[in-house]
Amino acid sequence: MENNVLVSLENVTVSFDGETPVLKDFNLSIRDGEFVTLLGPSGCGKTTILRSIGGFITPDSGDIYFNGVKITDLPPHKRNVNTIFQRYALFPHLNVYENVAFGMRIKNKSEKEINETVHKMLELVDLKGYAKRGVGKLSGGQQQRVAIARALANDPKMLLLDEPLSALDMKLRKDMQSELKKIQQTTGITFLFVTHDQQEALSMSDTVVVMDKGVIQQIGTPEDIYNEPKNAFVADFIGESNILDGLMLEDYVVSFAGATFKCLDKGFEKREPVDVVIRPEDVKVTEAAKGMLRGVVTSLNFQGVHYEIIVDVKGFKWMIQSTDFEEVGKEIGIILDPDDIHVMKKSEYSGMFGDYSTFSDEMEEDINAASSVDGEAEE
Amino acid sequence: MKAASKVYMALIFIFLYAPILVLIIFSFNDTDTMSRSVFYGFSLRWYKRLFEDRMILIALINTLVIAVVAAIVSTVLGTFAAIGINGMGKKTRKLVMNITNFPMVNPEIVTGVSLMLLFVFISNKIKGLGLGLGTLIIAHITFCLPYVIMSVLPKLRQMDSNLYEAALDLGCTPRRALWKVVLPEIMPGIVTGMIMAFTLSIDDFIISYFASGTTQTLSIYIYSMTRKRISPEINALSTLMFLVIMILLVIVNIRQSADRRALRRKGTEGE
Numbered sequence: 260m261e262n263n264v265l266v267s268l269e270n271v272t273v274s275f276d277g278e279t280p281v282l283k284d285f286n287l288s289i290r291d292g293e294f295v296t297l298l299g300p301s302g303c304g305k306t307t308i309l310r311s312i313g314g315f316i317t318p319d320s321g322d323i324y325f326n327g328v329k330i331t332d333l334p335p336h337k338r339n340v341n342t343i344f345q346r347y348a349l350f351p352h353l354n355v356y357e358n359v360a361f362g363m364r365i366k367n368k369s370e371k372e373i374n375e376t377v378h379k380m381l382e383l384v385d386l387k388g389y390a391k392r393g394v395g396k397l398s399g400g401q402q403q404r405v406a407i408a409r410a411l412a413n414d415p416k417m418l419l420l421d422e423p424l425s426a427l428d429m430k431l432r433k434d435m436q437s438e439l440k441k442i443q444q445t446t447g448i449t450f451l452f453v454t455h456d457q458q459e460a461l462s463m464s465d466t467v468v469v470m471d472k473g474v475i476q477q478i479g480t481p482e483d484i485y486n487e488p489k490n491a492f493v494a495d496f497i498g499e500s501n502i503l504d505g506l507m508l509e510d511y512v513v514s515f516a517g518a519t520f521k522c523l524d525k526g527f528e529k530r531e532p533v534d535v536v537i538r539p540e541d542v543k544v545t546e547a548a549k550g551m552l553r554g555v556v557t558s559l560n561f562q563g564v565h566y567e568i569i570v571d572v573k574g575f576k577w578m579i580q581s582t583d584f585e586e587v588g589k590e591i592g593i594i595l596d597p598d599d600i601h602v603m604k605k606s607e608y609s610g611m612f613g614d615y616s617t618f619s620d621e622m623e624e625d626i627n628a629a630s631s632v633d634g635e636a637e638e
Numbered sequence: 639m640k641a642a643s644k645v646y647m648a649l650i651f652i653f654l655y656a657p658i659l660v661l662i663i664f665s666f667n668d669t670d671t672m673s674r675s676v677f678y679g680f681s682l683r684w685y686k687r688l689f690e691d692r693m694i695l696i697a698l699i700n701t702l703v704i705a706v707v708a709a710i711v712s713t714v715l716g717t718f719a720a721i722g723i724n725g726m727g728k729k730t731r732k733l734v735m736n737i738t739n740f741p742m743v744n745p746e747i748v749t750g751v752s753l754m755l756l757f758v759f760i761s762n763k764i765k766g767l768g769l770g771l772g773t774l775i776i777a778h779i780t781f782c783l784p785y786v787i788m789s790v791l792p793k794l795r796q797m798d799s800n801l802y803e804a805a806l807d808l809g810c811t812p813r814r815a816l817w818k819v820v821l822p823e824i825m826p827g828i829v830t831g832m833i834m835a836f837t838l839s840i841d842d843f844i845i846s847y848f849a850s851g852t853t854q855t856l857s858i859y860i861y862s863m864t865r866k867r868i869s870p871e872i873n874a875l876s877t878l879m880f881l882v883i884m885i886l887l888v889i890v891n892i893r894q895s896a897d898r899r900a901l902r903r904k905g906t907e908g909e
Contacts, residue, residue, distance in 0.1 A: 315803055335806040336815075342807045348800035352822040362808035365818075413808060 264327075265291040265417060265449050266312060271321035273307050281307045282473045284321070289451060291416075294443050296452045298460040299470035300496070305453045307473075309419045312451065313342045326416070340417040341410035345425060347402045349394040355381070355405055356390040362413040380408035383442065400431045407442065417449040424459065436463055457497045461485060469493050490603055494536045495612035501542075501577045502612055505535035505602065513602055516552055516572055520595060524602035534603045539567070539580040541599035550592015556585050569615050576615040658880060665873035684874040694875065697859040700771065704846075704855065705839035708778035713832040715779070716786025721820070723787065724794040735791075738784045746781075750848035753777045757849060769851025777849035778842065782835035789834060793827030794820075830893050837886040840879070 267288040274280040281304045289295050297305035310316040311323060314335030322331045330338060341362075349358050357364075359377045368376075381387055384404035389397070394405060403423060410418055420439075424432045440463050443450045454460055460467050461481040469476045469484060469492075477489040488494035491502050505515035510525035515535045527533060547553050554572035561567075568579045570591065577593070585591055668681035688694055723734050741749060757773045801823060805815035821828075843857035850858055856879060863872050 313803075313807060315806075334812075335803070336809045336811055340807075342804070344800040344804060346798060346800060348798055348804040350801065350804070350819055350822075361805075361818075365809040365814065409808070 263291045264288045265325065266451075267324045268308065268311070269322050269324070271308075271311060271318045271323065273304075273311060273316055273318050280319070280473065282311075282318075285473065285475075287468065287475070289417075289449060291449055292447050294440070294450045294452065294463060294465045296454060296460040296464040296467050297470060298454055298457060298467055298496070299476075300455055303470045304473035305470055306421055309342070309421050309451060309453050312417075313340060313419050314338050339415055340419055341413050341415040343403075343406050343410055343418065343420040343423045345422045347406040347423075349402055349405055349409070351395055353394070354390070355386065355392050355394060355397070358394055358405055359408045359412050361409060366413075376412050377408075380412045383411065383445075384408045385438075399427050400435060403427065403435060407439075411442075411446065411448070415448060417451065418443075420450060420452045422453055422455070425454070425456070432459070439463065461497070469496060471496075487601065488536060488603065490606035490608050491534050491536075491610075491612050492606070492608040494534075494601075494603065495608075499539045499578055499580075500612075501537045501539065501615070503535045503537070503575065504610070505533045507531045507533050507602060511597075513600065516575065518551055520551070520600055521597045522600040522602055523597050524600075527602070527604075532605055534605060534609050536601040536603060537577075537595065537599060539578040540565075541595070542577065542579040542581075543594040543596075544568070544579060544581050544583065544585065545592040545594050547590040547592045549594070551595060552593040553590060554593065556587050556589050556591060559585060559587055578615045661873050662877045662880070665870065665877040667870060667873075669870075684870045685878075688871055688874050688878075691871065693854065694856075694859060694871075697854040697856045700774075700853055701840055701855045701857075704771070704774050704778055705836050707775050708782055708839045709832050709836040711775075712779045712782035712786050712835045713828060716783050716831060716835075717790050717821075717824075717828050719783070720787045720790035720794055720824075721816070724791060738787055740784075741781055742784050746842075746844040749781060750777075750845040753780065753845065754848040769849060770853045773849045773851070774846060774853060774855070777845050778839045781842070781845055782838055785834045785838060786828075786831035789831035790824055790827040793824040797823050826893065826897060830890055833886055833890050833893075837883055837890070840886075841883055 268285055271282055271285045272280050273282045273285075281302075285304070285308070287308070297308060299305050307316060311318055312325075314330070314333060314337075318331065322329055324330065325338065325340070350361065353361065356377055359380055360373045363373045363376060377390065378387075381390060384407050386401065386404050386408065389401070389405075394402060397405065406423070423439075424435050427435060436459060439450070439452075452460075452463065461484070464481055466478060467481055467484050468478050471492055477484055477493045479487070484493065485497055488497060488500075494500040494502055503515045505513050507513050507524075507527040507530065508519065509529060510527075511522060513520055513522045513524070513533065513535060552572050554570035554577065556568055557571050557576065558569045559566055562580075565580045565582050566584060568581055568585055570577045570579055570593070572593070579593070663677065665684055666680050666682070667677055668679040668683065669676070719738070723731055723738075726734060753773075753776075754769070757769055757776075761768050797820070801819050802815055805819040806812065810818060840856070843861065846855050847858055847861070854862075856875065860872055860875055860879075863869065
């Protein structure tokens with residue numbers, strides 16, 4: 260594994276204007292050919308990492324290695340990486356062709372080679388026949404494609420993408436996601452993708468790096484991150500989750516919400532306080548008498564594929580996703596199987612997330628600004 | 639109320655433009671006397687006389703040489719100064735902007751006298767640098783500079799800072815990125831600044847008066863004409879200067895308002 264590392268950051272610390280560091284002693288390795296996503300809320304330092312690798316930020320301390328060579332002080336134009344900027348940063352005074360040719364002209368490539376590459380790239384991003392257009396007249400999605408073609412024309416070892424899809428509307432964003440993934444697979448170039456949209460991260464990446472406050476919270480495949488969140492922050496940031504205080508009685512036995520459950524987790528101290536995560540789609544609803552837990556339905560929202568039901572269980576509001584209609588005010592039962600329950604160690608984030616008592620759709624939109632409310636996490 | 643405001647506006651325009659209108663009308667007066675009361679008929683004789691006057695032609699050439707050189711030099715200096723200022727931190731930028739803007743509000747006569755003193759001081763130390771065309775050009779560069787900076791800087795602020803980074807990212811050295819991306823982007827501001835500098839240079843009298851020595855520019859020549867024999871040639875010359883300056887200013891204004899429109903459009907699209 261170690262020998263095909265393309266980029267590594269070692270003890271990188273970055274601060275702006277002497278304020279508290281955005282990154283402190285940050286370490287990260289990225290393997291060659293991987294699609295890695297840095298996921299986190301704004302201000303978590305993910306863009307800073309990208310800009311450090313691109314050469315636009317010089318770390319206060321620590322080093323960055325590219326292919327085993329130290330590039331910490333190398334200026335951007337000498338690095339074999341290219342960046343896709345959030346607002347595309349196409350050159351307005353040049354047409355599509357010249358934008359894509361820009362990097363090659365700087366490197367004094369022959370006119371024949373430039374011509375071939377430009378057309379190959381435009382074909383790759385599905386913009387054949389757009390060569391002579393001015394970039395100002397293109398739609399957002401098309402500008403995005405030109406930016407990708409412009410970067411790829413330089414044959415970089417690695418592509419850095421800074422929230423490149425955030426300016427596009429929902430449908431276009433989905434199309435571009437699969438297209439980016441396809442481009443990454445056909446070219447084999449390492450992608451480092453920055454986003455705050457969890458759905459985007461889960462659907463595109465080989466590896467997701469979840470960050471908050473300049474610290475890596477979890478690294479793993481999208482499945483790992485979703486199914487086995489390491490702490491309350493990850494559980495809450497990725498998809499919807501009910502996060503409860505629990506007590507690990509012994510291996511495979513946990514108690515929470517006033518009842519004792521079998522689970523699949525072990526390796527905790529006896530009677531260790533823990534956080535318990537239960538995904539809304541894993542909860543099974545039954546008659547009140549048959550339930551392991553009982554609660555009263557306090558609200559119901561139709562979401563298309565399913566209903567989103569908020570249930571009050573002894574004062575804690577659960578979110579449950581169910582395809583069956585339940586009446587508000589009715590008492591229902593809840594059944595949880597051992598593999599529905601995920602136990603996490605307590606962390607600084609314990610108690611901050613996971614209760615839906617203040618839940619409303621509007622609030623949720625504020626929190627996940629660009630990502631939509633739900634349903635996508637399951638894909 | 640509405641009628642009153644219209645009358646008010648008309649009065650203001652009359653106050654502003656009546657003198658110039660009189661000047662223009664009487665520059666076509668068909669008479670040998672400097673009459674300002676009687677219009678004898680339409681004639682172009684004073685314009686013809688103007689272009690036969692060798693002194694005026696020399697002054698015109700001087701004025702143009704000064705304006706062209708001052709405009710070019712101040713545009714180059716001002717553009718790079720603006721790029722430098724744009725890259726500064728917030729506090730330093732504010733300070734430097736205040737310093738560069740100061741000459742614009744400083745009374746021209748103070749600027750003129752102080753420049754003259756400086757030139758005389760230096761010419762006493764270094765032989766061969768008396769007041770003349772050279773000092774005029776230096777003086778004009780000095781007072782044009784802040785105007786160029788003022789018209790280039792907003793363009794830089796508007797520019798997506800990622801453009802410069804994108805150029806570096808694609809393999810440009812910083813200097814090359816400046817040539818290939820930044821300069822083309824801010825070119826409208828540079829051109830506007832240059833026209834403005836050219837206009838101001840043609841226009842200037844007070845500072846030129848102190849920095850000129852024996853060299854004549856058009857404005858200085860008009861002033862000296864009024865002191866000896868008053869001739870209707872003045873009317874013709876002033877009319878021509880007025881027209882040139884007005885055309886240049888209109889061009890600057892059109893450029894700026896087209897720019898603002900483009901910016902508004904871009905702003906709404908971005909949302």
